[in-house]
Structures are given as structure tokens and as C-alpha cells.
Amino acid sequence: MRRLFLFILAAAVVGAAAFWALTRPAPLPADTFAGLTGDVVRGEAVFHATGCASCHMAPGATGEAKLVLAGGQAFPSDFGTFLAPNISPDPQQGIGGWSLMDLANALQRGVSPGGAHYYPALPYWSYARMQPQDVVDLYTFLQTLPPDATPSQPHQIGFPFSIRRLVGGWKLLNSDSDFVVQGDLTEAETRGRYIAEAMAHCGECHTPRNALGGLDTSRWLAGAPNPSGQGTIPNITPAKLTWSEGEIVEYLTSGFTPDYDSAGGHMVPVIENMAQLPESDRAAVAAYLKKVPGVE
Known part of the structure; x- marks a missing residue:
């Protein structure tokens, strides 16, 4: 019985270690944007194409207020309700303190500046198909928008989906950044x-x-x-x-x-x-x- 117990304990430890390794966040290579500089005009077009304001503007915002990315809109799902965060250039409540790599890792890998997994309510496997230049241009444009000090609200998600490390397992099963439609395209x-x-x-x-x-x-x-x-x-x-x-x-x-x-x-x-x-x-x-x- 003692041997059996030790075997089960060892298997559990090995399994937990393997899970921890396989589900660790995987940021972009450090040289992804080497030699690239941003352009505000191109970045504005990328901003509209990616629909940042559609999710991150405040609820009910109209006109120029749509460019104040204070967050707060609720997006229900089968796994809970996600609240869009503040991504304005505010250095405390928004992303004003983020580097280009911080934004790129969030957009294209679903990894926070602190190294945690983001939930796939942020469509990072779609954004993973974006060209590096477009990401740089978007980062440049976002810095020109009005800052807002509204704190981001926590997602309304219950156990076990509240365990962000499990998102790493989800990524293993659903990480596909290849284009879906293939073949000879014009x-x-x-x-x-x-x-x-x-x-x-x-x-x-x-x-x-x-x-x-x-x-x-x-x-x-x-x-x-x-x-x-x-x-x-x-x-x-x-x-x-x-x-x-x-x-x-x-x-x-x-x-x-x-x-x-x-x-x-x-x-x-x-x-x-x-x-x-x-x-x-x-x-x-x-x-x-x-x-x-x-x-x-």
C-alpha cells in the first residue's frame, strides 16, 4: 500500500509539473518588431479594421467619446460575463505604461504584461494573423487617444473558469493562427x-x-x-x-x-x-x- 501511495503521489507530481510546463504563457520572440517604426495614419486604419473601440469604448458612448477606450462593456458567454478593460493611454488604469511588446503579446498571444493568460474574449488567435507592421502602427495610434482613469472591472466568471492557468490548456487545444481559407487567391x-x-x-x-x-x-x-x-x-x-x-x-x-x-x-x-x-x-x-x- 505504501508503494502504491508513493507511486500515485509521484505520478500526481509529474502530472502537475507537466501541466504547469505545457500551460505556461508563451510570449512573442523578442526580435519580432526589430527595425520597425510606427505610423499614426496607418495605425488609425488598423484601429478601425480591428474594431478596438467597438469593445473598449464605454457603454453607450457616441461620437468622439468612442475614442475614449475606458472599457466597461459586458459580453456574456457560456463561461461567464467578460467586462472589457480600459485600454486608454492612462498610465495607471489603462495601458499607457505598456511597451510595444506588452501590447503585441496581449493581442497576438493572449499574455498580459505580468505573464498571465488573457481569456479568449480577446480574439488573440485572430489577431495572431496580423503582420508585425500593423501591430506597430496600431500601438503608435493608440498612444494618441485620450487617457481615461476609469478602473477596469473584474470579469464575472465562476470556478473553475476563474483559474487563468486553465486558459493555457485551452490554448493548447485551440491555438490555430493559420488562415482558414486556403488555395489560389487573387x-x-x-x-x-x-x-x-x-x-x-x-x-x-x-x-x-x-x-x-x-x-x-x-x-x-x-x-x-x-x-x-x-x-x-x-x-x-x-x-x-x-x-x-x-x-x-x-x-x-x-x-x-x-x-x-x-x-x-x-x-x-x-x-x-x-x-x-x-x-x-x-x-x-x-x-x-x-x-x-x-x-x-
Whole structure:
């Protein structure tokens, strides 16, 4: 019995050590941004494409107040409710004290400046597809925004999801930063894929998830339940979205559908962001959506 007890104890210790090693945060290589300098104008375009304000502006913000990234919006999920943090340049309550690497590790690896895992409510596996130059430009632009001293609110998450180390295990099972749509793409389709799959992270809402909350890429953009519990997020593959490329561009510009309906819910700020981009980018997204495999 003593030998059995010692064997079980040793196995538990080895298992715990292996889990701790496998689930440790993995930051970006230190030289990821070597030789790159940021550009504010390009960074503003990246800011709109990535939709930072859509999540991080204060609840109900309008007009110029949308650029005050004080946080506070609530995002319900099957695992609890996530509260968007303050990412304004405030040095105490926001990210004003962050370095470029701090922001990049958060965006592309889900790792905090303190070395902890961020929850995947931050779509870092989408942002992981972003080019280093775009990350540098975004960092440069974020520094120009108004600081705000509103403290970030804690997420409303119960046990065991409150154990952040478990997110490391989730990452092991769901860390896929490859582009989903592959094959021979035109220049416009490639640009549209980059916007849709990386910066605009369309798949995070429009793709169904598995039991652990990972994206089911076999049904890419095929629609999903609304995390709020109210209705569904639509299928935007060619099996369901039969609009022409021009009609898609118009929707991403004005919010109006070919049937003269209009966008609602969280799609409203998405369209506001898309409308800030060059029309060629919206046309590229439309071309990409026509290339996505149809899923019934």
C-alpha cells in the first residue's frame, strides 16, 4: 500500500509539473518588431479594421467619446460575463505604461504584461494573423487617444473558469493562427482574407464553437448562437449569403441590405468601422466572402 501511495503521489507530481510546463504563457520572440517604426495614419486604419473601440469604448458612448477606450462593456458567454478593460493611454488604469511588446503579446498571444493568460474574449488567435507592421502602427495610434482613469472591472466568471492557468490548456487545444481559407487567391481575395480573418476577426462571431469555446473551422462563418442568448448570428458563407459583391460593399458602407433592411446590434459598430476603410478594402472583403466554402 505504501508503494502504491508513493507511486500515485509521484505520478500526481509529474502530472502537475507537466501541466504547469505545457500551460505556461508563451510570449512573442523578442526580435519580432526589430527595425520597425510606427505610423499614426496607418495605425488609425488598423484601429478601425480591428474594431478596438467597438469593445473598449464605454457603454453607450457616441461620437468622439468612442475614442475614449475606458472599457466597461459586458459580453456574456457560456463561461461567464467578460467586462472589457480600459485600454486608454492612462498610465495607471489603462495601458499607457505598456511597451510595444506588452501590447503585441496581449493581442497576438493572449499574455498580459505580468505573464498571465488573457481569456479568449480577446480574439488573440485572430489577431495572431496580423503582420508585425500593423501591430506597430496600431500601438503608435493608440498612444494618441485620450487617457481615461476609469478602473477596469473584474470579469464575472465562476470556478473553475476563474483559474487563468486553465486558459493555457485551452490554448493548447485551440491555438490555430493559420488562415482558414486556403488555395489560389487573387490579390483582392488575399487582402479580404487578411481583413476578415485577422484584423476584423469576423469568424469570432460568425463561426460556431465547440464545447470548449474553440472555433469550429470546419463550419467557418456558418453562423452561430448569439452569446447574449437572443437570436443567432447569421451564416455569411455563399450557401446563405447570396448578395452580389457590390451589395456586400454597400452593406459594409451604409448598413443597408439589398432589401432595404438595416444592420442592428453589434454589427452597427462593425459597419461604422468598415466604412472608415478605403472602398477597395470593403470590396476585398466582399471578394473574400465569395471565396469562402459554402456551408448549409
